[in-house]
Structures are given as structure tokens and as C-alpha cells.
Amino acid sequence: MTDRGTPERIPEASRAELSPAAAARLLMRRALKASLATLEASTGHPYASLVTIATDVDGTPLFLISTLALHTKNLASDARASVLFDGTDATGDPLAGGRVTVMGRAVRTARGGARERFLGRHAPARGYADFPDFAFYELEVERAHYIGGFGRIVDLRRSDLILDVGDAQPLVAGHDDIVSHMNDDHAAALALYATELAGAPGGPWRMTGIDPDGFDIVCDGQTCRLPFARRVTTPDEARQELVRLAGVARDRQSHS
Template sequence: MRGAGLAALSTALRGDDSQHDGRGGWPYPSLVQVAFDLDGTPLLLLSTLADHTKNIARDPRVGLLFDGTAGLAEPLSGPRLSVLGRAERSEEPRHRARFLARHPGAGLYAGFADFSLYAVSVERAHLVAGFGRVRWLDRAELMLPAIPMALAEAEKAILSHMNADHADALRLYATVLAGRSADGAGSWTMTGIDPDGCDLRRSGEMARVDFDHGVENPEDARVTLAGLARQARRSAPGAADGSVDSDDRDG
């Protein structure tokens, strides 16, 4: 879920609009950009002019489909997750900052009066991990129990440091650890860090690097990111040995 930049949003079509011709309550799917709070809460930037936002104003229940099947020869053998929850407007500055860091192009219109951030309070989800691998998940199985505020408060500084001083490490995270192509214009940037991992972006391409343990504070983040850089350098094609340079030691 955290690795997705887009989701299919399903809302209940409102029945008080004549153009819907008595189809109130019908499921209405649309495509939306999505970001996440540190605990995994999905975040949406929606315009009041859009049908899905008008639907939410009348009935906040929503469904979000996250598709992890891209590139598979047999897409139905791949993972997808359907999340059920309630969308509510959010005035939390962190939500807006995390969304715009993940989708910088949205900054062109995020300040318009008709756009607002919505946080989806997840209730349960349906996971299809492949043929025969299907189960329902309760909220506690999908979401983190709380937001580690020490990490949340340090996130902006961590991103600034990594993007300013560790471009090579970010490239290795994306190409070695996340398996993205080394070809392509532009540099990779880190757009978010949370207890489960970090998010990277290069132009319109996104990558997700998962941590092997929960990260709760800035110091743990520093040590974990430095460890990932060492791992990536050792695994990079043509790596001569497992040496660690000063960039690794400094984090």
C-alpha cells in the first residue's frame, strides 16, 4: 500500500443530482493520487468540484484499491489490496506536507480554495496476494498503532539532509534495493520516511525501500539509512569488496 502513488477510489454516487438519473448509491470509481501518514493512513487531495468529493460530503464511506500487479505477465497472480474506510477533511499540516512531498506537481493547485486534504480512517481491508492467497485484514493488522512523533518531527530535516548530501546513496537505494532502472533523466530524491521504510521519487517514477525493523526516532533512522547504503554498495553490480566509505559512517 505504501508503495502506491495512485489508487482507485470508490464512493457512493449521491442521489440528489438530476444528472445521475436515479442512480444514487451506485458505486462510482475514480482515479486519485495518494500519499500516507506515518502510521499508514491514506491521504487524498480532492477538489470540491469533483463528483467523488461531492459523494464523500454526503457519505464518507470509501473504498481504495491499491494495485501491485504492474508488469506481471499474469496480473491476477499479483497482489492488490482493497481498503475500506471513511474519508474526512484534515487540517493537519503534516498531511499536506507529506502529500506534496510525494506529489510535488500537486503544488500547482493545492492552494486553490476548492482543494482540501482528506485522511481516510481505515476500518478493514481485503488482501489478494495471488491465486488462492486471499484474506480480510482488520485495521490493527494493516495500520501502525500510533505515529512516532519524534520521527514525524524530524522528517523534514532528514529529507533535507539526505537529498542535499547523499544523492549517491539515494540512487543506490532505488537501483539496487528497489530494483529500479539505472537509466533515466534526473536524480532520485527522498520524499518521505516512516517507521516501515522510505519513499523515493525521480520525475514521475516512484520507489519504496522497506526497513527490516520499525524505526521510531531520528537516530534509529540515521543508523538504518547508513546500513542500507552499505548494503546497497556491497550488492551493486561491479562492487569490488564490502568496504565502507566515510559517507556510510556518517549516515
């Protein structure tokens, strides 16, 4: 198995086979929520809060927060923060499950794609995203600490988590069009990706984002991450991989 995983189904039981860096990236890509830790402006005490989360094309964590919230006031005083991604929801013993704490600075983002990456994942947020007291933030990742269960504890670098997308600007530029096209015209393929390749239940699955390594889909509060067999950097390369995966899914469906 490569560091980026295999292009087809990755059962939960085999996730331990991923490298720590790949497992941490998977946790970040699949997360809908996370714990944001800031430093309380008045006392300096650590303050942890719950936020909804998304990732940009390169994997940078994104969140939408209000200036009225205590964590935002804390960040205005000291931008140092950490985000805990918890992958232990279905684990009998949570301490045996995977989680990663990502550390850096949380600042208002100037990323052009941040809004649609986040709102594509959290549609209800469209109702308040344009309120004057709300703004999109990103975590400028510096390092991370991954725990994959007992005895599997690894410190990670920024380069382990954040993709270099310098060669993928055509894909970045075409991101929103690709996502809209898949959701508007290929709902059946998205459902097949989920059921046949990710082992998820059926439903109205929607694509929320695509990047050089794969794409993310969501349905009723559940997420799936589908990795590509090869790195893609253009919309045409992405189309080829999406078509290939659809063929794999249909073949599996016909033999089930």
C-alpha cells in the same frame, strides 16, 4: 523472512513470500495512484474514480481532491469509501497479481504532516494544492480485503495496515527535516539505495517519506520501498539505519 520484510533487496519474485498484511502495506506505500469508490449522492450507486495517493507516517492513505469533483460531493453526503491499490501493472495475468481494497471513511484531514507527505510524492500538485476548492483528505481505515493471486485472499484489520506511531513522535517531528536533508545532501546515496538494494534503474531518486519501518523514494513515476532492519523511532535511529543501508549498497556496488 519477517512480517516487515528484509532490509535489503526484495525482488518481485519473492513478494509472494510476504505475509498478506506486509504485502498489502507494501502496495499502499508504493502506490502513486489508486481507485477511489464513493456512493453517488443522488442515486446511491457506487462511483469509482482515479486519484493520486500517498500515505502518512502511520500508513493512512492521503489524497488531494477538489470540491468540484463528483467524488468529493459524494463524500459530503456519505463519507463511506474504499480505495483500491493495484499492484498488477507488470503482471502478465492481472488476476494473478496483488491488490488490496481498503475500506473506511474519507474525511478532510487535520494531520499536520499530510500536506508535505502528499506533495513530496506529487510535486506537480504544489501548483494547485492551495486553490480554495482543493483540500487534503484521509481514509480512516476500518478494514481491508487483500488478494495476492489465485487462492490467496485474506480479510485484514485496521491494525494490520496502520502503524502505531505513539512511540515514534520524535521521528514524526523530524520527518520533514530528514527528508529534506536526504534530498539536498545525499542524492548519491538515494540513487544507490534504488539501484543496488531495490534493483531499480538509475536516475534522480528523491525520498518522499520515512516511517518506523522504512522509507520511500520516487523517480520518474517509479517508486521503491526500502525497509529497515529494525524499527526506528527517532531521527538518530533513522540516521543509523540510513548509513547502514548506504554501506550495504556501496559494498554491493563494489562487488558487482
